[in-house]
Amino acid sequence: MMLNILKSKIHCARVTEANLHYMGSITIDEALMDAAGIVANEHVHVVNNNNGERIETYVIRGERGSGCICLNGAAARLFQVGDEVIIMAFAAMQPEEARTFRPSVIFPDENNRLSPSAE
Numbered sequence: 001m002m003l004n005i006l007k008s009k010i011h012c013a014r015v016t017e018a019n020l021h022y023m024g025s026i027t028i029d030e031a032l033m034d035a036a037g038i039v040a041n042e043h044v045h046v047v048n049n050n051n052g053e054r055i056e057t058y059v060i061r062g063e064r065g066s067g068c069i070c071l072n073g074a075a076a077r078l079f080q081v082g083d084e085v086i087i088m089a090f091a092a093m094q095p096e097e098a099r100t101f102r103p104s105v106i107f108p109d110e111n112n113r114l115s116p117s118a119e
Helices: 030-036 073-077 095-100
Strands: 003-014 017-019 025-029 043-048 054-062 069-072 084-093 104-106
Touching (some): 003 030, 003 095, 025 030, 030 054, 054 069, 084 095
Parallel strands (some): 003 104, 017 069
Antiparallel strands (some): 043 054
16 A cells, blocks of 8 residues: 655745746746755645645746746636745655655745755
8 A cells, every 4th residue: 555645845935926828837946846855747736825725736947046936827816926835745655664754844934045054
C-alpha cells in the first residue's frame, strides 16, 4: 500500500499576480521552488487563506528572486493579488518510509523572500 504524504510546503506566501488569459497553472519563484523541493510541472494543491478556495494545478518555474506567485487561467478568478496562500506537494510512500519522512516546509516573508539562512 502507498500513502500520499506531504512532501513540500510553501506556507503563507502572497499572490503577486493573477493572469486569467494564461492556459493554467501556478508560477512560483524558482528560489522558493528550490527551497521547498518543488520541481517544474509538479502537481500541487493551493489553498487560499483569504477565501477558503482550494485548487489543484501544476507548477511553472518563475524568475529566481522575483517573489512571483502567479495564479494562471481559471484559478485567477479565485485568487487575488495580496491573498495569502499555502502551496503543497505530496509524494507516494510506503508506510515504513512515511513514518520517518519529514516534509520540506518554508516560510517566506511578506514579499515572498526567504531569509538568507533558508536559501
